[in-house]
Amino acid sequence: MNQVLPDRSSLKNYGITKTFKAGDEIVSEDAPVQSIPIVLRGSLKVMQSDDEFREMVMYYLQPGETCVMSFLAALYNDTSKVKAVAEEETEVVFIPIGKMRELMSKDPKWLNYVFQIYHKRFEELLDVVNAIAFKKMDERLLQFLEKKAEVSGSRDIKITHEQLGQELSTAREVISRLLKQMENEGLVELGRNRITLTSRS
Amino acid sequence: MNQVLPDRSSLKNYGITKTFKAGDEIVSEDAPVQSIPIVLRGSLKVMQSDDEFREMVMYYLQPGETCVMSFLAALYNDTSKVKAVAEEETEVVFIPIGKMRELMSKDPKWLNYVFQIYHKRFEELLDVVNAIAFKKMDERLLQFLEKKAEVSGSRDIKITHEQLGQELSTAREVISRLLKQMENEGLVELGRNRITLTSRS
């Protein structure tokens, strides 16, 4: 899927490259968007938030992927409805929307790239809807940890219960209790700031 | 927004037109998709379902709009992850994906059309996530009824509590109780198979 991006090596020529540290906010909610971020290295999480308190992670962006929300917002001079935060040290190139239009019209590969990313994101959004609509928190938590593991490439996840609560939009205590239960079932091992998914999970 | 669709009058020449009755299923879950439905008249609701029991309405399609999920599925030879059901008597033209590709590459207006629909659908999906993640059922119910009213063009909604429960993925009793409460607050008037939104709501 990543290989889809046409001409990845020359990406940096099309826009400005910036490097972010874990926790940095790359795109803010309600901010107007004029250029499209494409992840070169690292990963981002894209989320929606309530009244600035609760939030909800929608999906992750990995190298070669772009934020479709930004893309559409830029295309229609709209503001971003989501925010994006770096999960780890992350390098992002921002391509101006005009350049993007040009690339898409000149090279069908770019168009295809955009459609593929759409496809992926839509499916992920559907999964999120599915999870919060139909599943209970224990299942959602496990699914979420698996996703984190996948994105970070390690089954050893560095995160606090508080943060997990934020990203799943629930209370820390709920996370703590569920994790404890999962530990008893042998699905995870717990440590301070660390959750390790066992092979059984 | 609807006017965006390029050349609406000749749409019928590009594919097969079919008419559906209220409740008919236009696109099924897990069915392979080879042609893109565009609504000519009436309206569809697009939803996701659990294990065939519970379901969840994601958004409505009105005349001139197409199902982006079908579009992406067709583009990548995938199956539909959602199902679409006619809300009322609805006329739909099915355009083969090949024809669609041709139209998009020949006429940038078509491409623009597709992107605009994407934009709209993404925002609606975000609204759904926002609602189920952050809002309580009373607020969701009211919001849902307003949407229904908007789509059908009437503040007099013909539906049973059972159906509402299905579409919001909750129990009938919950709907009944909340509606009763809303009636006491003067937000709605209730009748058998009918809910009327008052001016105050």
Added chain:
DNA sequence: ATTCCAATGTGATAAATGTCACTGAGTTTA
């Protein structure tokens, strides 16, 4: 090593929603 603090563990309780059981009202059908 002692202190301090963030992170975690856990009980008690509340709130929202889900489930069950049943009643009754309005419609349709025989």
Added chain:
DNA sequence: TAAACTCAGTGACATTTATCACATTGGAAT
């Protein structure tokens, strides 16, 4: 008109999640 059926109203109770209060623990800082 009388049955039969669908839809709606409602009490009682279960489950899930949220909230509050406070104890404990592991590491970092001094």
